[in-house]
Amino acid sequence: MLKLFIGNKAYSSWSLRGWLAVKQSGLPFEEITVPMFGEEWDRSQEGNEFAPSGGKVPILWDEETVIWDSLAIVEYLAEKTDRARFWPDDDGARGMARSMAAEMHSSYANLRRECPMNVRKVFEPRELSEDTIEEIKRILELWAQARAVHGSGGPYLFGTFGAADIMFAPVVTRFVTHSIGVPNFAQAYVGAILNHPWLMEWVTAAQEEPWVVENFEQPAA
Numbered sequence: 001m002l003k004l005f006i007g008n009k010a011y012s013s014w015s016l017r018g019w020l021a022v023k024q025s026g027l028p029f030e031e032i033t034v035p036m037f038g039e040e041w042d043r044s045q046e047g048n049e050f051a052p053s054g055g056k057v058p059i060l061w062d063e064e065t066v067i068w069d070s071l072a073i074v075e076y077l078a079e080k081t082d083r084a085r086f087w088p089d090d091d092g093a094r095g096m097a098r099s100m101a102a103e104m105h106s107s108y109a110n111l112r113r114e115c116p117m118n119v120r121k122v123f124e125p126r127e128l129s130e131d132t133i134e135e136i137k138r139i140l141e142l143w144a145q146a147r148a149v150h151g152s153g154g155p156y157l158f159g160t161f162g163a164a165d166i167m168f169a170p171v172v173t174r175f176v177t178h179s180i181g182v183p184n185f186a187q188a189y190v191g192a193i194l195n196h197p198w199l200m201e202w203v204t205a206a207q208e209e210p211w212v213v214e215n216f217e218q219p220a221a
Contacts (some may be wrong), residue, residue: 002029005049005059007036009206011216013117013170016202017070018058020166023198024085025077035211071105074163086163093150097157097164100142104167111135114220115178117170119206123219125179139171140186147185155192169193173203178219 004022006015022029034057049061060067060076067076078086088094110131128136146157146164153159157168172193175182182190193199 002027003032003061004029005032005034005057005061007034007057008209008211008213009033009202010120010209010211011117011213012036012057013112013174014056014070015058016117016170016173017166018060018073019202020169020198021070021074021077021086021163022060024161024163024166025081026085027077027081033209035209036213071101071167074101074166078163086166088150088158088162090150093158096146096150097162100146100157100164101167103142104164104171108135108139108171111139111171111174115174115180116216116220117174118177118216119173119203121177121217123178125181126219128178128180136175136180139168140182143168143186143189147189155188157189161196165193169199173199 002022004018006012006019009015019031036057049059056068058068058070058073060073062076062080065076067073074086088097110129114128114132143157150158154161156162157164172190174180175190176194194203
């Protein structure tokens with residue numbers, strides 16, 4: 001059976017991506033939560049199971065095979081199961097979905113820093129930096145293009161739920177947590193993600209976690 005190590009569900013955006021990828025694969029897996037920045041987290045850094053990742057989550061173990069990056073986990077599971085579970089069949093849609101997923105993986109540092117993930121909170125609206133606003137505009141432009149050109153088959157970016165939605169799901173939660181207003185088409189997409197049963201399962205579990213990291217309990221300065 002697959003074994004997935006994740007951090008706190010309240011705060012760990014990359015863990016959410018890895019977890020959604022395994023859920024999307026349809027394969028059974030064991031989930032191990034290691035609360036971040038506490039004694040258990042420090043101990044885990046010394047263990048062999050965390051070593052290949054450099055002490056980061058998520059980490060997926062498949063017997064003796066280890067994959068420790070969210071996008072790599074998506075690709076590994078797509079190859080192991082059925083690529084159609086993760087990527088559109090159409091070449092143009094698949095090319096755009098891959099590009100969007102990769103851009104999400106490597107970009108938007110200002111949004112990550114200024115609007116950290118905390119699915120247990122909704123903060124009052126506040127003024128964001130110009131750099132973060134530009135990143136939000138870019139994300140909304142990508143969502144609009146994907147929905148307009150390739151989204152006719154359902155409520156998600158490329159119609160059906162897939163890898164691009166997995167990569168952008170934590171952005172959706174950030175928009176809600178930090179009260180970031182979005183246009184109507186994006187509101188519909190945000191609602192589709194938040195009402196996805198796996199997102200609801202994740203958020204419910206996050207509410208029940210006993211761990212609190214004070215740095216994430218207030219808006220970033």
